[in-house]
Amino acid sequence: MLNNLKLRNLIRSFSELYWLKPMDIVWDAVTAYYVQSWINKKDILLDLGCGDGYFSALMLGAKMPITHDKFINVVANNQKIRTNQSGDIYRNQQQLLKLKKAPWRMIDYGLELKPHHIRVADALGIYKKIIKGNFEQTGLNAESIDKAYAVFSFYWGTNLDKQLSEMHRILRKGGEFIVTLPSENLFGMHLCKRLADEEKSTKVKRYLEGLDGGRRDLTTRHARSEKEWKDWFRRHSFTVLNTVPVVNKVMFLHQDISQRVFLPILFKMSNAGDFKRMRPVVKKYVCEKLYPDLLNELLKFESVNRAEHAYYLFRVKKQQ
Numbered sequence: 580m581l582n583n584l585k586l587r588n589l590i591r592s593f594s595e596l597y598w599l600k601p602m603d604i605v606w607d608a609v610t611a612y613y614v615q616s617w618i619n620k621k622d623i624l625l626d627l628g629c630g631d632g633y634f635s636a637l638m639l640g641a642k643m644p645i646t647h648d649k650f651i652n653v654v655a656n657n658q659k660i661r662t663n664q665s666g667d668i669y670r671n672q673q674q675l676l677k678l679k680k681a682p683w684r685m686i687d688y689g690l691e692l693k694p695h696h697i698r699v700a701d702a703l704g705i706y707k708k709i710i711k712g713n714f715e716q717t718g719l720n721a722e723s724i725d726k727a728y729a730v731f732s733f734y735w736g737t738n739l740d741k742q743l744s745e746m747h748r749i750l751r752k753g754g755e756f757i758v759t760l761p762s763e764n765l766f767g768m769h770l771c772k773r774l775a776d777e778e779k780s781t782k783v784k785r786y787l788e789g790l791d792g793g794r795r796d797l798t799t800r801h802a803r804s805e806k807e808w809k810d811w812f813r814r815h816s817f818t819v820l821n822t823v824p825v826v827n828k829v830m831f832l833h834q835d836i837s838q839r840v841f842l843p844i845l846f847k848m849s850n851a852g853d854f855k856r857m858r859p860v861v862k863k864y865v866c867e868k869l870y871p872d873l874l875n876e877l878l879k880f881e882s883v884n885r886a887e888h889a890y891y892l893f894r895v896k897k898q899q
Contacts (some may be wrong), residue, residue: 580721581757586612592637594870597646598862599650599845601870602834605877606826610892612637613823614757616727617894620684625749627758628732629689631673632700634768639682641705646859647676647865653846674753675702676833689722690717719749726750728757731890743815750897756817757894759825761802765889769795770832771839790839805891817895824888831889 589608597603615638618624626635633649652673682705689706690713691697697709702878712718713728714736727746736742746756767773772795775787803811809819848854854861 581596602830624687625724625727626686626689627729631696632703641678641682642680644679669781673699710884722751724749728756733758754897759890759892763804764801770836810896816898821894823892825892827887828887829880
């Protein structure tokens with residue numbers, strides 16, 4: 580995997596997008612590498628929980644100008660996640676983006692709930708149609724989709740059984756669903772909440788719980804083992820074709836603590852004074868000089884014991 584040219588190109592693209600969040604770069608790029616390998620040019624394709632569309636654009640080979648800065652307008656004081664994940668971790672009034680290079684294929688449908696994400700995704704021009712809806716009721720016709728994928732989004736829903744039944748309804752016979760789902764390991768990987776549970780001081784406990792913002796409880800409520808997920812798919816008349824563990828615990832733990840403690844400070848600093856004026860130069864230097872070696876080391880963690888990963892990436896097929 581370390582020497583795979585397509586993966587390294589994806590890592591380079593994601594590094595320019597997530598230049599202030601290096602942990603996100605590797606796990607998004609690795610996940611994108613597998614997902615795009617299962618997609619064909621002629622598939623009628625649905626992107627579930629498409630968000631701002633950046634992930635799918637880069638996954639399918641699009642290029643963004645390095646001058647585009649996803650974090651330029653971030654306000655990092657919106658840490659609390661609501662019970663239905665209708666709130667974002669950071670407020671970010673993103674600018675509409677014109678891609679430097681178009682992806683190798685268009686996406687037939689994107690599905691998203693949040694209007695500000697829909698606005699940005701629509702401007703990318705990679706979706707033929709974006710639907711404002713949820714996983715339980717997509718509004719699509721029965722047996723109208725060849726392949727659907729939901730990357731780090733499907734488990735935010737409240738009723739996974741209804742959501743998977745909806746996937747079964749809209750997929751054609753033999754159609755495929757590609758989805759990331761939380762592993763049984765995820766509960767113990769949310770460091771802020773884990774430390775809060777162990778803390779005896781009321782003030783420190785509240786501080787750590789505030790940093791977690793309810794994230795662990797929401798993301799781990801559906802956590803299951805690989806076998807349990809496979810059994811769940813079979814009960815809903817899906818055949819499991821592939822399972823890939825993604826997001827090693829080392830990267831997850833670093834991402835969790837940095838996102839909660841250090842990134843809010845970094846975002847605030849990067850939007851002020853001399854740093855703000857130097858952002859384009861700093862970003863170019865970080866992406867071209869610092870990240871290649873760092874990301875190569877982080878990528879090695881994705882090859883270790885599957886029991887130490889936070890998520891499973893499943894590729895399943897609707898039974899005939």
